Amino acid sequence: MTTTETLAAAARIVNGTKTYGDGDAAVTALHEVNVEFGSARFTAIMGPSGSGKSTLMHCIAGLDRLTSGEAFLGDTLLADLKDKKLTELRRSEVGFIFQSFNLVPTLTAEENINLPLSLGGRSGDREWIDTVIDTVGLRDRLSHRPSELSGGQQQRVAVARALASRPTIIFADEPTGNLDSNSGSEVLAFMRRAVDEFGQTIVMVTHDANAAAAADRVLFLNDGKIVHDMSEPTAERILDMMKSIGS
Amino acid sequence: MIKLALRGARANLGRLILTLISVVLGVAFVSGSFVLADSLRSIFDQVSEDAFAGVDAQVRGIENDMNSTDGEIPRFDDGVISSIAKLPEAQYTEGGLFSFERAYTIDSNDEVVRPTGPPVFTGSWGGPSPVSSFRILDGEPPTAQQVVIDPVQAERGGFEVGQDITISLPFGEPEVFTLSGTIDFGEGGTGGAFFILFDLPTAQRVLGLPGQVDSVVVAAADGVSPDELVTAISAVLPDNLEAVTGEVVIGEQKEDFGSFINIFGNVLLGFAIVVLFVSTFIINNTFATLVGQRTRMFGLMRSIGASSKQIMQMVFIEAGSIGLAASGLGLVGGLGVASALKQLFSSAGGEFPEGPLEIRTRTIIVVVIVGMGVTLASAILPALRASRVTPLEAFRSGGKTARPLTVRIAAGSAVLLPGLILLAIGMFGNPGGTAATLACIGIGGALTFIGVSMLSAMFAGVVAGFIGQPVAKLRGVTGRIARGNASRNPQRTSSTVTALMIGLALISGVAVLTKSILDSFEEVLSESISADLWVFESNQRLEFSGLLVDQLAELPEVGQVAGFSPTAIRIDDEVLTATGFDSSTGTSVVNMGIVDGVAEIGREGIAVLDTVAEKRQLSIGDQVDIEFEDGYATSLNVRGIFDDASVIGADWLIDRRLTTEHRITDGITFAGLTYADGVDPAAGRAAVEATTSSFPQLSVQDNTEFQEEAEGQIAQLQIVITALLVLCLVVAFFGIVNTMVLAVLERTREIGLLRAVGMTRRQLQSSVRWEAAIISLFGALLGVVLGLLLGWAAVIAIPDSFVSKLGIPWGQLIVYVLVGGLLGVIAAWFPARRAARLDVLEAISTQ
Numbered sequence A: 001m002t003t004t005e006t007l008a009a010a011a012r013i014v015n016g017t018k019t020y021g022d023g024d025a026a027v028t029a030l031h032e033v034n035v036e037f038g039s040a041r042f043t044a045i046m047g048p049s050g051s052g053k054s055t056l057m058h059c060i061a062g063l064d065r066l067t068s069g070e071a072f073l074g075d076t077l078l079a080d081l082k083d084k085k086l087t088e089l090r091r092s093e094v095g096f097i098f099q100s101f102n103l104v105p106t107l108t109a110e111e112n113i114n115l116p117l118s119l120g121g122r123s124g125d126r127e128w129i130d131t132v133i134d135t136v137g138l139r140d141r142l143s144h145r146p147s148e149l150s151g152g153q154q155q156r157v158a159v160a161r162a163l164a165s166r167p168t169i170i171f172a173d174e175p176t177g178n179l180d181s182n183s184g185s186e187v188l189a190f191m192r193r194a195v196d197e198f199g200q201t202i203v204m205v206t207h208d209a210n211a212a213a214a215a216d217r218v219l220f221l222n223d224g225k226i227v228h229d230m231s232e233p234t235a236e237r238i239l240d241m242m243k244s245i246g247s
Numbered sequence B: 001m002i003k004l005a006l007r008g009a010r011a012n013l014g015r016l017i018l019t020l021i022s023v024v025l026g027v028a029f030v031s032g033s034f035v036l037a038d039s040l041r042s043i044f045d046q047v048s049e050d051a052f053a054g055v056d057a058q059v060r061g062i063e064n065d066m067n068s069t070d071g072e073i074p075r076f077d078d079g080v081i082s083s084i085a086k087l088p089e090a091q092y093t094e095g096g097l098f099s100f101e102r103a104y105t106i107d108s109n110d111e112v113v114r115p116t117g118p119p120v121f122t123g124s125w126g127g128p129s130p131v132s133s134f135r136i137l138d139g140e141p142p143t144a145q146q147v148v149i150d151p152v153q154a155e156r157g158g159f160e161v162g163q164d165i166t167i168s169l170p171f172g173e174p175e176v177f178t179l180s181g182t183i184d185f186g187e188g189g190t191g192g193a194f195f196i197l198f199d200l201p202t203a204q205r206v207l208g209l210p211g212q213v214d215s216v217v218v219a220a221a222d223g224v225s226p227d228e229l230v231t232a233i234s235a236v237l238p239d240n241l242e243a244v245t246g247e248v249v250i251g252e253q254k255e256d257f258g259s260f261i262n263i264f265g266n267v268l269l270g271f272a273i274v275v276l277f278v279s280t281f282i283i284n285n286t287f288a289t290l291v292g293q294r295t296r297m298f299g300l301m302r303s304i305g306a307s308s309k310q311i312m313q314m315v316f317i318e319a320g321s322i323g324l325a326a327s328g329l330g331l332v333g334g335l336g337v338a339s340a341l342k343q344l345f346s347s348a349g350g351e352f353p354e355g356p357l358e359i360r361t362r363t364i365i366v367v368v369i370v371g372m373g374v375t376l377a378s379a380i381l382p383a384l385r386a387s388r389v390t391p392l393e394a395f396r397s398g399g400k401t402a403r404p405l406t407v408r409i410a411a412g413s414a415v416l417l418p419g420l421i422l423l424a425i426g427m428f429g430n431p432g433g434t435a436a437t438l439a440c441i442g443i444g445g446a447l448t449f450i451g452v453s454m455l456s457a458m459f460a461g462v463v464a465g466f467i468g469q470p471v472a473k474l475r476g477v478t479g480r481i482a483r484g485n486a487s488r489n490p491q492r493t494s495s496t497v498t499a500l501m502i503g504l505a506l507i508s509g510v511a512v513l514t515k516s517i518l519d520s521f522e523e524v525l526s527e528s529i530s531a532d533l534w535v536f537e538s539n540q541r542l543e544f545s546g547l548l549v550d551q552l553a554e555l556p557e558v559g560q561v562a563g564f565s566p567t568a569i570r571i572d573d574e575v576l577t578a579t580g581f582d583s584s585t586g587t588s589v590v591n592m593g594i595v596d597g598v599a600e601i602g603r604e605g606i607a608v609l610d611t612v613a614e615k616r617q618l619s620i621g622d623q624v625d626i627e628f629e630d631g632y633a634t635s636l637n638v639r640g641i642f643d644d645a646s647v648i649g650a651d652w653l654i655d656r657r658l659t660t661e662h663r664i665t666d667g668i669t670f671a672g673l674t675y676a677d678g679v680d681p682a683a684g685r686a687a688v689e690a691t692t693s694s695f696p697q698l699s700v701q702d703n704t705e706f707q708e709e710a711e712g713q714i715a716q717l718q719i720v721i722t723a724l725l726v727l728c729l730v731v732a733f734f735g736i737v738n739t740m741v742l743a744v745l746e747r748t749r750e751i752g753l754l755r756a757v758g759m760t761r762r763q764l765q766s767s768v769r770w771e772a773a774i775i776s777l778f779g780a781l782l783g784v785v786l787g788l789l790l791g792w793a794a795v796i797a798i799p800d801s802f803v804s805k806l807g808i809p810w811g812q813l814i815v816y817v818l819v820g821g822l823l824g825v826i827a828a829w830f831p832a833r834r835a836a837r838l839d840v841l842e843a844i845s846t847q
């Protein structure tokens, strides 16, 4: 199934196939996938475990390479890039929020937020970063180290870090998976605001229908293929869909 | 259990290999020391046995506490030879006379032919005989005005048998002798020494000892046992002589060589122990880290029923297998070390005789005990910690429970304080005997280092953070991450660099001491010396003929000249050292700081060092009863009290006429002179050199040259010691590699994250290297500061007559700190590359 969007794409995959291993042991994690992620939109990816959600995200984020097909970030064809360029691209064009262990323990919250910028030797847009910090409500925690922050606060720092460099796209792999529901909805709310107020593009992998409902669009994966593309999702519709996929 | 432990060892093989290397280095050095000493002992035992194989009895002067100075043995009248030869028990009798560094062959370029380390012996040889220690290789034994030498010397000088060669003699002008043949000592070469042998009358003449011998060797008649021979000879000997069997002589000879080899072997062993000691910190650190990383596994094992004893056994079995492997490799490595050391010392001038390397059973046992012992001992604390892991800890994520600060301070101080006390006793006190002193210094030093290492964990984080400040400033976030990692685990930081700290502490301690010796020496030269020129034996400051003083005094270019001659004296039943000097001229070349009376003591006078005068309650005008080497006793009048013994080298000064008459030799160790008024220094020097040219072993130097030469020699010694200590740095190096590998492994997840959010491989490598650099700089700084303190303590402990002031070689110390930092960067090379190569995705998904 092919999904297209009218808006300019922040990232896309054309005929993307990803196979791990070879011979009998080969596992096809992505199967000729075509997908575009529109600018300034919040997309959720759902699907049973092992359906290829992480793989899809990794391949489009420049963390992994497709076996065949093409992955673009903006207009850049990732296959053309060597490790150094790819790293620089991740640094400036991609934001990451992982499920846990998002922060460098030896750096303060502020240093963690600025990390991608400082790695590129840039100071970034100070005003913007200030706005981000205020938005996630971390002003009074800036000089703390990750070990001194709660799980929710740590994830908020991660969100702020992902936003700080105004990347083309942010990938979040189950960002609320390790949080209690209060902290989880807080983090989701910030992501939502980033999309609405700042025009940020976000792609989020999640298992949680309520979390996915915060997105503009939900893609359903099964066996390495996109099986459904849902706009204006609600938790109810999502759950129904998941049931029909059989997860 | 054993299987599990071995599997654990195998799973961690990569990390353990580095640990293994550091143990192997230490063990190899230990086994190398034994192997080398044993091999040398065998070689020299063989030489001794060959040399005295035919000797049934030897007659010699009885040594007493006074007459055995300067390595010369007592001489006696050769009339005794004929009375022994007449005995029916004696089949063959031969008198011999030997001395060393007295005569030299001179080659066609007018250069003296001499070896770099070992001495040149001059003596007599009666030709092949049942008692001969020498063996003719080529040509004939020497007769009048003929000489035989060893083949190495002949080759070096380009001498052919049958040729006339010039030989410089201790008295008078050089003479020409015909080289009648070449000889070999025993069967085993000459061990690097040179021999110049004449027939007995010629030897007596050239050595200035007419009618004198220093030994008579006798072969027994058929059917006479050595003991019977000795009894028979003893009956005809005067009181000052004794007869012993050849077996005794061989035994003594072996012992003589042996004691030298023992010293040599023990010094090497000392270095080996330092290296081993240093490697224990590496082993300890590795096991501590491995245990820490496996806390959860141990917890799991406990929860499924493993007892805490079994967990402990597991760690010990792992350590034991490392120890055993290290012992085996170390033993083999010891052969390499032994030949490398041989190479090192022969390149530094000493020549070792050829011979096979020998591994004795004792070496194997010692090496296995040492290798296993060191490894197991280092694993004790980690094993204890492993055994204390509770089953619950399998379910907790590794929250390390660091011991509270107060406990750590208490533990560190409990080790450091006794260490410092022992060190102080060893350096400043008098615990009784060299062995006790060395034991105090050794154990005290070890405890001090352990204590400092334990305590340093308290400030390692802060100091590393401080050192990393500029790195963080200059290198941006990469530097900040490096700095953060360097200070995040102070315990590990401090134990990682302990080896580096100890190595650099010793090296810089030696550097401080060296500089202090040189500075003190310079001070002595400027304050205590007024001579324009010095004359001394250039190789080992051996004695030379006092007649030279008279010859120099006759030169019109020379103003004043004084010779100095050390001698044993007996005062109040105590054997002491006095220096005989030309008391009428001495003050013009040396300033001994007369505080009372005069330096011109004359033949009946004596001068004494102020502190000694005080202790013995002597003042000007008192009489001192004194006995000389030849037994002559007299009473001398105290005419001077001085306070600077740095040049004289003794607490007592007497007139040289006394030493000339009452010592075994008339030798002096140096002479100083001033030019006559208005003499151009160049002309004066030329005249002096013309006079000394008949003594080619002598060197003529002014104060600057003298100082430069001393500097050169001390610097060379420093280089040798430093070279041996560098092994500690090698061990330290592997320790740093090891820690960095473990640290990178431990931080895989974090590295994945950094790479994902945009850290390039290059930046990652750079941050790992900077981290190692900061850690190493911390260790190096700590080591150099400790070294400075050790050097300072040594300067205080060593008598002022040798080292009077502290000299700090700032340049060297700074270089050492930088070298330490660089060592860290190089050590991190491989771990940094490894970190950079990690696959980003795999790294992030690591648990």
Ligand SMILES: Nc1ncnc2c1ncn2[C@@H]1O[C@H](COP(=O)(O)OP(=O)(O)O)[C@@H](O)[C@H]1O
Pocket (backbone or CB within 6 Å): A020, A021, A027, A028, A029, A047, A048, A049, A050, A051, A052, A053, A054, A055, A056
């Ligand atoms: N590094 C890998 N090597 C081999 N197979 C992999 C690897 N990563 C993922 N897979 C396989 O690819 C498929 C998709 O994995 P993934 O993208 O992680 O799924 P999801 O994130 O939806 O759970 C699974 O069958 C998984 O086992």
Ligand SMILES: [Mg+2]
Pocket (backbone or CB within 6 Å): A053, A054
């Ligand atoms: Mg996944």
